[in-house]
Every structure is written in structure tokens, then in C-alpha cells.
Amino acid sequence: MLKPALEPRGGFSFENCQRNLSLERVLPGFRSPQAHKTGTTIAGLVFRDGVILGADTRATRDSVVMDKSCEKIHFIAPKI
Numbered sequence: 001m002l003k004p005a006l007e008p009r010g011g012f013s014f015e016n017c018q019r020n021l022s023l024e025r026v027l028p029g030f031r032s033p034q035a036h037k038t039g040t041t042i043a044g045l046v047f048r049d050g051v052i053l054g055a056d057t058r059a060t061r062d063s064v065v066m067d068k069s070c071e072k073i074h075f076i077a078p079k080i
Contacts (some may be wrong), residue, residue, distance in 0.1 A: 042072060
């Protein structure tokens with residue numbers, strides 16, 4: 001099992017990019033996650049007592065508006 005050189009810190013870290021490159025070199029068939037452009041905006045904020053998510057409501061395809069009131073964040077269960 002691989003052990004991190006440093007303990008993880010809060011927030012996004014580009015250190016995983018180096019980790020993924022190393023894993024691709026040593027593990028045959030391993031494919032690291034790739035960025036996927038969806039053209040939408042969803043933002044999240046993590047804080048001590050919870051999480052806040054926000055998203056736009058318009059769905060487009062190229063320059064055509066397909067749906068003006070599309071729900072992009074869905075209820076799963078209470079407290080989730």
C-alpha cells in the first residue's frame with residue numbers, strides 16, 4: 001500500500017496530479033481520473049458544521065438553451 005509523503009491538508013491539492021502520474025507508471029492498466037468539461041457551474045463550500053452547494057438552473061447545448069429550469073442538485077436523504 002502506498003503511504004503519502006505528507007499528511008493531507010484541507011482543500012484542493014495539485015499533489016494528486018503527481019501521485020496519479022506515479023500510479024500510471026507503476027500500475028499496468030491504471031487510468032487516473034481526467035477532467036470532463038460539462039459547461040455547467042456547480043460550486044461547493046465545506047465548513048465545520050456542514051456543506052453548501054449552489055448551481056445554475058439553465059441547461060444548454062452549444063448556444064441553444066434546452067431547459068431554463070433544470071435542477072442540477074438533487075435531494076438524496078435528510079442530512080446528506
